[in-house]
Amino acid sequence: RKKIAIMTSGGDSPGMNGVVRACVRMAIHMGCDPYCIYEGYEGLVRGGNLIRKMEWHDVRGWLSEGGTLIGTARCMAFFERAGRLAAARNLISQGIDALIICGGDGSLTGADRFRAEWPTLIEELEANGEYTADQLAPYRHLNIVGLVGSIDNDLSGTDATIGCYSALARICYAIDLIEATASSHSRAFVIEVMGRHCGWLALMAGIATGADFIFIPEKPRKDNWREEMCSIVEHHRKQGKRKTIVIIAEGALDREGNKITPEMVKDLLADKKGLGLDTRITTLGHVQRGGTAVAYDRMLATLQGVEAVKAVLEATPETPTCVIAINENKIVRKPLMQAVQDTKRVAKAIESQEFDQAMALRDTEFSE
Numbered sequence: 001r002k003k004i005a006i007m008t009s010g011g012d013s014p015g016m017n018g019v020v021r022a023c024v025r026m027a028i029h030m031g032c033d034p035y036c037i038y039e040g041y042e043g044l045v046r047g048g049n050l051i052r053k054m055e056w057h058d059v060r061g062w063l064s065e066g067g068t069l070i071g072t073a074r075c076m077a078f079f080e081r082a083g084r085l086a087a088a089r090n091l092i093s094q095g096i097d098a099l100i101i102c103g104g105d106g107s108l109t110g111a112d113r114f115r116a117e118w119p120t121l122i123e124e125l126e127a128n129g130e131y132t133a134d135q136l137a138p139y140r141h142l143n144i145v146g147l148v149g150s151i152d153n154d155l156s157g158t159d160a161t162i163g164c165y166s167a168l169a170r171i172c173y174a175i176d177l178i179e180a181t182a183s184s185h186s187r188a189f190v191i192e193v194m195g196r197h198c199g200w201l202a203l204m205a206g207i208a209t210g211a212d213f214i215f216i217p218e219k220p221r222k223d224n225w226r227e228e229m230c231s232i233v234e235h236h237r238k239q240g241k242r243k244t245i246v247i248i249a250e251g252a253l254d255r256e257g258n259k260i261t262p263e264m265v266k267d268l269l270a271d272k273k274g275l276g277l278d279t280r281i282t283t284l285g286h287v288q289r290g291g292t293a294v295a296y297d298r299m300l301a302t303l304q305g306v307e308a309v310k311a312v313l314e315a316t317p318e319t320p321t322c323v324i325a326i327n328e329n330k331i332v333r334k335p336l337m338q339a340v341q342d343t344k345r346v347a348k349a350i351e352s353q354e355f356d357q358a359m360a361l362r363d364t365e366f367s368e
């Protein structure tokens with residue numbers, strides 16, 4: 001029976017448990033043995049009871065659980081060849097030659113490197129006399145399939161990452177709560193949201209809550225953003241609005257590549273010579289990542305988990321590592337490294353202030 005291991009890696013995201021549940025059950029349905037690797041790459045390197053065979057009932061109720069129940073961890077040892085050799089040894093000792101990884105672009109890049117290096121790791125195990133060539137014969141190729149679990153929705157090539165809609169829902173809920181108190185006191189709130197280099201959460205939350213002003217990394221405001229923001233807020237206030245909501249993506253920059261901080265925005269709104277608004281800052285933080293997945297993420301996790309197992313079973317040694325994506329509402333397989341490279345190009349373009357290029361590389365079209 002084919003043995004397929006499933007692992008979550010990088011920052012947790014709502015829906016990861018749905019992925020594990022779908023992969024475990026689909027693997028069983030297809031006549032395979034599913035294994036879970038606990039604690040991400042750490043579990044792969046340490047092995048032992050961090051690699052466990054799973055049964056159908058082990059994942060019962062997991063759709064409605066937040067975070068990742070099989071854990072995730074940052075693992076320095078996997079950056080070293082010795083760590084990756086230990087990982088190969090641990091997989092082979094359990095008879096596993098297929099790995100489904102749910103994580104962000106960093107985790108998926110690590111997975112692809114592991115696959116590329118696999119033949120030399122196998123040779124080393126043979127040269128060390130740990131296994132004979134005959135014993136290693138079934139393990140000459142490591143099959144890896146990626147699933148994108150991240151709240152940031154920052155991976156190029158897929159319309160949505162698993163968890164982004166849950167985080168968005170959480171942000172909107174939090175802003176609704178803040179709006180009640182903002183209106184009561186006629187206050188302004190500067191709300192910082194997560195997303196790393198990606199402004200998707202900030203932009204979509206701004207649209208969904210009708211925010212007064214939004215800052216995202218991919219499209220810095222014009223140089224006169226201070227005046228622009230103040231005049232828009234002033235206009236809204238004159239129309240009778242008792243609350244002001246400005247959303248800043250944590251990676252927001254100005255056109256020179258300088259970070260725009262919530263404090264900078266607060267000082268502007270509160271400036272006695274200007275708007276003079278009673279202003280507070282709220283950093284939503286990890287509240288955005290916690291909690292159960294919304295229906296969309298559960299659906300995405302399930303459909304993509306099923307597709308990941310199918311991809312594992314259909315792959316040949318020649319198939320490039322694929323990532324499961326969603327494009328125009330269809331679950332599709334894409335070359336993993338292409339998606340990762342495109343994602344890195346966006347971050348690079350932002351870093352070097354080539355914002356038009358960054359915008360062009362994002363899948364979501366932003367306009368003025």
Ligand code: F6P
Binds near residue numbers: 104152194195
């Ligand atoms: O990538 C997910 C994310 O939540 C980002 O939005 C954020 O910048 C980062 O992870 C926070 O990482 P940590 O949980 O390690 O503080």
